[in-house]
Amino acid sequence: MTPALAVHDLRLLIGGAAVVDGVGFAVAPGEVMALVGESGCGKSLTAHAIMRLLPDAVRQDRGYVALDGDNLSVLSERQMRLVRGRRMSMIFQEPQAALDPLSTVGAQVAEGTGSPLRQARAAVLAMLDEVGIADPARRIDQYPFELSGGMCQRVMIASALIARPAVLIADEPTTALDVTIQAQILDLLRRLAIERGTAIVLITHDMGVVADIADRVAVMYAGRIAETGDTAAIFARPRHPYTALLLAALPRRTDVPRSRLAVIEGRVPAPSEFPTGCRFAGRCPLADARCRAETPLLREVARGHLSACWHAEAVR
Amino acid sequence: MSGAPALRVTDLAVHYPARNGPPVRAVDGISFALEAHETLGLVGESGCGKSTVARAIVGLQTVTHGSVMVDGTEIVGAGRAALRAARAGMQMVFQDPVTSLNPRMTVGAAVGEPLLVRGLARGAALRERVALLLTECGLRPEDAARYPHQFSGGQRQRIVIARALALRPALLVCDEPVSALDVSVRAQILNLLVDLQRAHGMACLFVSHDLAVVRHVCDRVAVMYLGHLAELAPRDALFSAPRHPYTRALLAAVPEPDPVAQRAKPRVPLVGEIPSPARMPSGCRFHTRCPMAQPVCRETEPAWREVGASMVACHFPNE
Numbered sequence A: 001m002t003p004a005l006a007v008h009d010l011r012l013l014i015g016g017a018a019v020v021d022g023v024g025f026a027v028a029p030g031e032v033m034a035l036v037g038e039s040g041c042g043k044s045l046t047a048h049a050i051m052r053l054l055p056d057a058v059r060q061d062r063g064y065v066a067l068d069g070d071n072l073s074v075l076s077e078r079q080m081r082l083v084r085g086r087r088m089s090m091i092f093q094e095p096q097a098a099l100d101p102l103s104t105v106g107a108q109v110a111e112g113t114g115s116p117l118r119q120a121r122a123a124v125l126a127m128l129d130e131v132g133i134a135d136p137a138r139r140i141d142q143y144p145f146e147l148s149g150g151m152c153q154r155v156m157i158a159s160a161l162i163a164r165p166a167v168l169i170a171d172e173p174t175t176a177l178d179v180t181i182q183a184q185i186l187d188l189l190r191r192l193a194i195e196r197g198t199a200i201v202l203i204t205h206d207m208g209v210v211a212d213i214a215d216r217v218a219v220m221y222a223g224r225i226a227e228t229g230d231t232a233a234i235f236a237r238p239r240h241p242y243t244a245l246l247l248a249a250l251p252r253r254t255d256v257p258r259s260r261l262a263v264i265e266g267r268v269p270a271p272s273e274f275p276t277g278c279r280f281a282g283r284c285p286l287a288d289a290r291c292r293a294e295t296p297l298l299r300e301v302a303r304g305h306l307s308a309c310w311h312a313e314a315v316r
Numbered sequence B: 001m002s003g004a005p006a007l008r009v010t011d012l013a014v015h016y017p018a019r020n021g022p023p024v025r026a027v028d029g030i031s032f033a034l035e036a037h038e039t040l041g042l043v044g045e046s047g048c049g050k051s052t053v054a055r056a057i058v059g060l061q062t063v064t065h066g067s068v069m070v071d072g073t074e075i076v077g078a079g080r081a082a083l084r085a086a087r088a089g090m091q092m093v094f095q096d097p098v099t100s101l102n103p104r105m106t107v108g109a110a111v112g113e114p115l116l117v118r119g120l121a122r123g124a125a126l127r128e129r130v131a132l133l134l135t136e137c138g139l140r141p142e143d144a145a146r147y148p149h150q151f152s153g154g155q156r157q158r159i160v161i162a163r164a165l166a167l168r169p170a171l172l173v174c175d176e177p178v179s180a181l182d183v184s185v186r187a188q189i190l191n192l193l194v195d196l197q198r199a200h201g202m203a204c205l206f207v208s209h210d211l212a213v214v215r216h217v218c219d220r221v222a223v224m225y226l227g228h229l230a231e232l233a234p235r236d237a238l239f240s241a242p243r244h245p246y247t248r249a250l251l252a253a254v255p256e257p258d259p260v261a262q263r264a265k266p267r268v269p270l271v272g273e274i275p276s277p278a279r280m281p282s283g284c285r286f287h288t289r290c291p292m293a294q295p296v297c298r299e300t301e302p303a304w305r306e307v308g309a310s311m312v313a314c315h316f317p318n319e
């Protein structure tokens, strides 16, 4: 089956540094793929590159994105504008900031249909209802400041989905929300994937969110994919030292309170300081001379489970 | 003063006046005590009043009514001199390590300032104390000469903690101390806080919205909802046998980093959103979202009472 979205060997440069380097993955219709990693590892830039909305400072010098098999890099900016919002949409972390403060909820959601609100009103009301907004007939004429953060996120999801795109890119859609509201939004995303067959790329730094909703995961570190595979497999047996440490660093309900949490010494290097070889070598307990000299490429270590580590077999 | 708890908060309320309409009842009558050496977690959703409680305790917030006794000394309405004396015994660590440090002050000057200002150390003795504090917090003595912008977020939080510990406070109030940090760095800071508390035995009020973190570091946990305490219980009781419907909903909503456990969990989604503290619901303030609500909940505010080892404000707690 042709994947709904395929990203091939993406490389993004800022100055001379490859802040995203060789990133690739595919998402099937109805699948939720999580992109996880710590701050600055390149998750949002990858998302913006998929939408072809990169900031000026960033240059893409390699790779391409395909939607349902169609290579997007051959499209003009005008053609791309028709793709965004219709075939592929994006939602962001700060829903209040992403919505237009001077435009009503209804007008913003209607934009995705290409028709004015007068004509699209019924469709907008149905969409607001579908994303769980209570009393849509009242909310449709309100402005973003009259809504809570959770409601703004629902409005953003409604406007991203009204044209029934095949792909949704969600960049930390629940990070700014409380856990009780987060649970509601994750339930909504899950329902969209199942009922509409939307392919979802969910960017997050929260392993709990990944465990809850993702079918597959790609763990990013310093601009590269460290490990990728089925969610169950990655949590059961991580094959990259970074993933293993990230999971061990989390306090869990089954831990002895105040027991020592695993730490990853040091910190993520800045793009200008990326070392040659494995970018995790400076913090990795398994690093050796080969790791510092040669870049490990993603390789299959179990069926459908890929790790970019020379010592993947020795992890834990 | 021995015998008195490290902190006793009684019927504390902070109402923010609003330009038009009723005041925001951010904190609306809460009571608890904190023994020496004890860590109490304060959890709840954003806007429920956690930070306002923290600021009121360290005297950074005008209090509407109620009492805050730190080591037996009243903070509410205390004069400048009394407040200054009390502040030596309590320190606060905030969420954002970037804005809590003066960018033009070296790390050494920042960490040593509380000692210098109170005339407790100067010159070589001061430098020695600073070096010790930095080492204790996982930094190097040489770092004293550098400026905050030269450090990462996690290192800056270490600096803030070193400064807070300079006067060896008996009470440490931490407001979301690890919320702005990445997972790997968060683990370093949590380990540090656990070590420091073992070494110095200060009492600690630990404000956080992250229940996993709170379970890891706290002896007891207070759950706050709309300016009130819903439940206060020893850690294990709270996590294994939550009595208040809100505590149960909150625990159910936290996604576990374990796909098998997480997907097997019964889903008890809480409907709706937290109401505005300027328009408090009648009766039990949780009744608009509570799956257990009965007619009486809309009319009568539940009393704050003991159920087993826990304190709960609910007409129908899990017994």
Ligand SMILES: Nc1ncnc2c1ncn2[C@@H]1O[C@H](COP(=O)(O)OP(=O)(O)OP(=O)(O)O)[C@@H](O)[C@H]1O
Pocket (backbone or CB within 6 Å): A014, A019, A037, A038, A039, A040, A041, A042, A043, A044, A045, A046, A055, A056, A057, A058, A205, A271
């Ligand atoms: N417009 C820009 N100009 C210069 N550098 C940038 C720009 N946007 C991002 N970067 C840098 O590129 C790298 C990747 O950034 P990105 O925003 O993709 O990270 P992220 O994984 O989304 O992090 P977070 O979890 O903090 O959102 C970082 O080093 C960041 O500082």
Ligand SMILES: Nc1ncnc2c1ncn2[C@@H]1O[C@H](COP(=O)(O)OP(=O)(O)O)[C@@H](O)[C@H]1O
Pocket (backbone or CB within 6 Å): B016, B024, B025, B026, B044, B045, B046, B047, B048, B049, B050, B051, B052, B053, B277
């Ligand atoms: N200085 C202030 N003026 C007016 N309202 C405030 C002020 N600070 C906080 N509030 C309000 O008081 C309530 C509690 O806020 P806060 O204590 O910051 O909550 P938390 O720390 O639990 O997120 C919120 O409704 C908030 O908007």
Ligand code: SF4
Pocket (backbone or CB within 6 Å): A240, A241, A242, A278, A279, A280, A281, A282, A284, A285, A286, A287, A288, A291, A296, A308, A309, A310, A311, A312
């Ligand atoms: S390649 Fe080497 S340094 Fe990189 S993660 Fe694997 S063992 Fe560690």
Ligand code: SF4
Pocket (backbone or CB within 6 Å): B244, B245, B246, B284, B285, B286, B287, B288, B290, B291, B292, B293, B294, B297, B302, B313, B314, B315, B316, B317
């Ligand atoms: S008093 Fe009633 S509404 Fe309030 S928490 Fe208890 S059951 Fe729910």
Ligand SMILES: [Mg+2]
Pocket (backbone or CB within 6 Å): A043, A044, A045, A171
């Ligand atoms: Mg980002």
Ligand SMILES: [Mg+2]
Pocket (backbone or CB within 6 Å): B050, B051
């Ligand atoms: Mg707060």
